[in-house]
Amino acid sequence: xxxxxxxxxxxxxxxxxxxxxxxxxxxxxxxxxxxxxxxxxxxxxxxxxxxxxxxxxxxxxxxxxxxxxxxxxxxxxxxxxxxxxxxxxxxxxxxxxxxxxxxxxxxxxxxxxxxxxxxxxxxxxxxxxxxxxxxxxxxxxxxxxxxxxxxxxxxxxxxxxxxxxxxxxxxxxxxxxxxxxxxxxxxxxxxxxxxxxxxxxxxxxxxxxxxxxxxxxxxxxxxxxxxxxxxxxxxxxxxxxxxxxxxxxxxxxxxxxxxxxxxxxxxxxxxxxxxxxxxxxxxxxxxxxxxxxxxxxxxxxxxxxxxxxxxxxxx
Amino acid sequence: xxxxxxxxxxxxxxxxxxxxxxxxxxxxxxxxxxxxxxxxxxxxxxxxxxxxxxxxxxxxxxxxxxxxxxxxxxxxxxxxxxxxxxxxxxxxxxxxxxxxxxxxxxxxxxxxxxxxxxxxxxxxxxxxxxxxxxxxxxxxxxxxxxxxxxxxxxxxxxxxxxxxxxxxxxxxxxxxxxxxxxxxxxxxxxxxxxxxxxxxxxxxxxxxxxxxxxxxxxxxxxxxxxxxx
Numbered sequence: 118x119x120x121x122x123x124x125x126x127x128x129x130x131x132x133x134x135x136x137x138x139x140x141x142x143x144x145x146x147x148x149x150x151x152x153x154x155x156x157x158x159x160x161x162x163x164x165x166x167x168x169x170x171x172x173x174x175x176x177x178x179x180x181x182x183x184x185x186x187x188x189x190x191x192x193x194x195x196x197x198x199x200x201x202x203x204x205x206x207x208x209x210x211x212x213x214x215x216x217x218x219x220x221x222x223x224x225x226x227x228x229x230x231x232x233x234x235x236x237x238x239x240x241x242x243x244x245x246x247x248x249x250x251x252x253x254x255x256x257x258x259x260x261x262x263x264x265x266x267x268x269x270x271x272x273x274x275x276x277x278x279x280x281x282x283x284x285x286x287x288x289x290x291x292x293x294x295x296x297x298x299x300x301x302x303x304x305x306x307x308x309x310x311x312x313x314x315x316x317x318x319x320x321x322x323x324x325x326x327x328x329x330x331x332x333x334x335x336x337x338x339x340x341x342x343x344x345x346x347x348x349x350x351x352x353x354x355x356x357x358x359x360x361x362x363x364x365x366x367x368x369x370x371x372x373x374x375x376x377x378x379x380x381x382x383x384x385x386x387x388x389x390x391x392x393x394x395x396x397x398x399x400x401x402x403x404x405x406x407x408x409x410x411x412x413x414x415x416x417x418x419x420x421x422x423x424x425x426x427x428x429x430x431x432x
Numbered sequence: 433x434x435x436x437x438x439x440x441x442x443x444x445x446x447x448x449x450x451x452x453x454x455x456x457x458x459x460x461x462x463x464x465x466x467x468x469x470x471x472x473x474x475x476x477x478x479x480x481x482x483x484x485x486x487x488x489x490x491x492x493x494x495x496x497x498x499x500x501x502x503x504x505x506x507x508x509x510x511x512x513x514x515x516x517x518x519x520x521x522x523x524x525x526x527x528x529x530x531x532x533x534x535x536x537x538x539x540x541x542x543x544x545x546x547x548x549x550x551x552x553x554x555x556x557x558x559x560x561x562x563x564x565x566x567x568x569x570x571x572x573x574x575x576x577x578x579x580x581x582x583x584x585x586x587x588x589x590x591x592x593x594x595x596x597x598x599x600x601x602x603x604x605x606x607x608x609x610x611x612x613x614x615x616x617x618x619x620x621x622x623x624x625x626x627x628x629x630x631x632x633x634x635x636x637x638x639x640x641x642x643x644x645x646x647x648x649x650x651x652x653x654x655x656x657x658x659x660x661x
Contacts, residue, residue, distance in 0.1 A: 359554050
């Protein structure tokens with residue numbers, strides 16, 4: 118396996134479990150280089166100071182923190198090193214919390230996933246921790262220093278090891294108030310709910326990540342490979358156009374839902390006072406019109422027999 | 433419905449195959465006050481589209497749409513309809529729709545096409561009735577038989593299909609349509625012949641009042657998910 122990117126120990130109470138950390142994921146996106154169009158040579162980025170109007174070297178730069186508009190304080194390497202941190206080289210467990218509660222309260226805002234690998238001396242304690250976490254449905258909340266930064270993280274059992282997920286700090290998580298979300302509860306009618314449930318049930322499946330792939334990446338790779346081979350790439354297929362069959366399926370689903378609602382409601386149908394009243398009015402109006410129409414319909418076949426010639430001419 | 437009756441073609445007057453007429457005078461539905469239940473009727477949505485008679489002869493398609501000299505130019509997507517037909521010399525009565533990106537019929541997009549101002553959305557044809565098949569008129573047959581024939585000769589496709597219809601339960605279909613935001617119910621008498629002009633009881637149109645203004649996303653949700661079969 119790849120080289121571990123961090124070495125330290127899980128610590129809680131008096132227990133110390135030495136572990137290594139490995140990145141659990143890697144990026145597979147296609148990288149591009151910026152070239153000079155004229156001769157296709159790699160370009161270079163230079164650091165430019167607009168005040169002195171000159172290109173400067175990296176060694177001439179310092180870190181600055183803008184503490185007020187246009188006002189900076191310089192933060193040196195020494196300053197950074199002097200930051201007191203307790204969590205250096207350790208995964209310090211702060212608390213064990215219920216896993217579902219952790220999920221609900223921010224453990225979903227994951228930055229990066231790491232695999233843990235216990236050193237041989239720590240294996241027993243490591244797997245003891247893992248099995249207790251699993252059996253009690255708990256998540257360990259911990260802190261770890263990675264890349265000079267203290268990070269909030271959670272530990273969860275995963276396959277035959279433990280997964281460490283670094284999380285965003287609460288103040289890095291944006292408020293939902295910026296979004297246009299309804300304040301009141303959206304009213305959903307039983308028929309609508311039934312329809313949605315039916316549709317969801319029809320797509321019920323086991324989650325199998327293997328069946329999903331980055332199709333954009335594949336398509337982009339095809340374009341690139343075709344260019345390398347000197348071919349002209351095929352124009353992209355447009356998204357699947359809407360089909361009339363989908364509309365018929367939607368109709369079918371809503372008729373099925375209406376039928377289901379009627380069946381569930383039985384002949385009582387008296388959940389709301391408004392609807393039955395409207396129905397009654399409609400029912401009272403209908404028979405006359407219907408009877409008249411039907412009378413004509415019934416009379417029609419005979420009438421049609423009388424004038425077949427005329428009909429045939431027009432049809 | 434016996435197998436004998438389903439076999440095609442069974443023209444009104446067995447005889448030589450004839451050329452299709454240049455135009456037909458379509459049946460016109462009679463308005464009624466409200467949806468109703470009746471075992472003698474087939475209930476369908478009154479699709480928000482434009483009435484179109486499709487003439488298919490020797491693999492080419494002609495559309496008769498009121499007020500449009502060249503309907504094929506306004507609805508080029510449905511030109512493949514003859515390839516879905518198991519018969520030649522066919523006249524179908526139906527509705528042309530223009531679907532938006534969510535697959536929902538959109539009367540605004542339809543208007544633009546009828547005005548010749550562009551080809552937005554995707555056109556589709558919903559067939560309801562059969563007037564000719566195999567180069568012979570079938571208008572004297574009952575709608576029950578015409579509809580079966582229509583279903584047996586027009587294979588469903590992405591741009592044209594026979595619409596779904598439901599016998600007897602008109603008010604139920606109306607409730608379902610209200611939830612889809614469709615404002616009319618079509619009721620065709622199963623024993624009636626195809627009549628040119630006013631249909632009286634052979635074909636009725638009932639208004640559907642949506643119970644309340646409906647948010648659009650519900651339909652989008654339904655359309656995105658594959659259903660049943």
